[in-house]
Amino acid sequence: MAIEELKKFIGKTDEPYPMEVEKGAIKRYAEAVGDANPLYHDEEYARTSKYGTIICPPGFFGWPVKSRPHLSGVRKELLESIMKAGYKRLLDGGSDFEFMLPVRAGDILVATGGIADVYEREGKAGKLIFAVTEMTYINQNGDRVANVRSTLICS
Amino acid sequence: MAKQLYWEDVETGGEVTPLPKIPTTQMLVKWAGASGDFNPAHYENAFANSQGLERAYVHGQLKRAWLCQLITDWIGEQGTLRKLSCQFRAVDWPRLMKTMEEPQEGDTWWCKGTVTKKYVEGDEHFVDCDIWVENAKGEKTTPGKATAVLPSRG
Numbered sequence: 001m002a003i004e005e006l007k008k009f010i011g012k013t014d015e016p017y018p019m020e021v022e023k024g025a026i027k028r029y030a031e032a033v034g035d036a037n038p039l040y041h042d043e044e045y046a047r048t049s050k051y052g053t054i055i056c057p058p059g060f061f062g063w064p065v066k067s068r069p070h071l072s073g074v075r076k077e078l079l080e081s082i083m084k085a086g087y088k089r090l091l092d093g094g095s096d097f098e099f100m101l102p103v104r105a106g107d108i109l110v111a112t113g114g115i116a117d118v119y120e121r122e123g124k125a126g127k128l129i130f131a132v133t134e135m136t137y138i139n140q141n142g143d144r145v146a147n148v149r150s151t152l153i154c155s
Numbered sequence: 156m157a158k159q160l161y162w163e164d165v166e167t168g169g170e171v172t173p174l175p176k177i178p179t180t181q182m183l184v185k186w187a188g189a190s191g192d193f194n195p196a197h198y199e200n201a202f203a204n205s206q207g208l209e210r211a212y213v214h215g216q217l218k219r220a221w222l223c224q225l226i227t228d229w230i231g232e233q234g235t236l237r238k239l240s241c242q243f244r245a246v247d248w249p250r251l252m253k254t255m256e257e258p259q260e261g262d263t264w265w266c267k268g269t270v271t272k273k274y275v276e277g278d279e280h281f282v283d284c285d286i287w288v289e290n291a292k293g294e295k296t297t298p299g300k301a302t303a304v305l306p307s308r309g
Contacts, residue, residue, distance in 0.1 A: 025189070028185075028188070028189045029189040029190065029220075031185065031189070032182065032186040032188070032189035032190070032217070032220075033186075033217070033220040033221065033223075033224055034176065034182070034221075035227075037227065037228070039232065049232060050232070050233070057220065057223060057224070057227070058223045058227065058236050058239065059216075059219065059220055059223050063191065070191045070193060070194075088205075088206075089206045089207050090194075090206065091206075091215075091243065092214075092215035092216065093242065093243060094215070094240065094241055094242035094243055094299075095215075095216070095219055095240065095241060096238075096239075096240035097219075097223075097239045098238050099235075099236055099237055099238070099239075155207075
């Protein structure tokens with residue numbers, strides 16, 4: 001498949017979906033990072049902080065309310081098309097996070113996102129496809145809490 | 156918690172307090188479960204091989220999370236991380252486990268940073284930093300940038 005075909009994915013978005021921010025999930029995430037900050041697990045401590053409750057480490061937005069695979073929607077469709085085009089290897093190229101507001105335990109976020117860009121580059125061992133996705137998270141008050149831009153590199 | 160850092164304490168060219176990390180195969184399993192990223196390239200060597208890699212390697216997003224911790228530890232509870240970006244330029248390998256709890260002897264990774272700019276916008280006091288994850292050879296496998304707001308002594 002030519003890059004022109006893959007570029008047709010640019011601008012495609014997924015149905016927004018709700019994310020539930022649970023205390024237990026926050027705790028496990030912080031543990032996996034090895035981050036012992038009490039704001040992420042100690043309720044009493046967090047209550048006296050400026051946040052008033054347990055918050056998420058930056059970059060954690062809870063889990064989808066309705067179970068869905070990590071790779072799904074337009075992102076999955078795009079990657080499958082890239083694989084069909086003969087690319088077999090997939091690497092996370094990097095991320096760009098913008099944090100507007102803290103995410104608190106008990107928040108319900110709405111995740112909205114899609115494909116922001118698809119482009120080709122000449123690599124050392126042949127052509128590379130870059131797939132850029134963008135996600136926005138909005139909390140129950142209608143306030144945007146974060147934007148995330150991620151780049152996948154296919155070779 | 157470390158004592159609170161103030162904007163006035165920071166100088167351009169100054170160092171972000173380094174944060175050591177030892178990725179283990181166990182940590183990668185924990186991260187997979189906590190983040191929802193179940194790509195087998197991070198826990199199955201044969202699959203990692205099929206992706207052109209020597210063995211199961213550290214998730215890029217876990218290194219990104221370490222860099223977030225680097226900044227939040229440094230700026231303290233009254234500071235706010237506003238932006239963080241990083242690129243995964245090279246893969247990093249987890250240590251294997253010696254016991255159910257302890258990793259084998261091996262490399263330690265360091266998250267580090269330097270302040271590139273300090274400025275005031277409106278009534279907020281900002282610092283920009285170059286940040287990175289460095290392997291035991293001193294190679295920056297995961298370079299990036301961060302912007303944070305710090306409290307001011309006024």
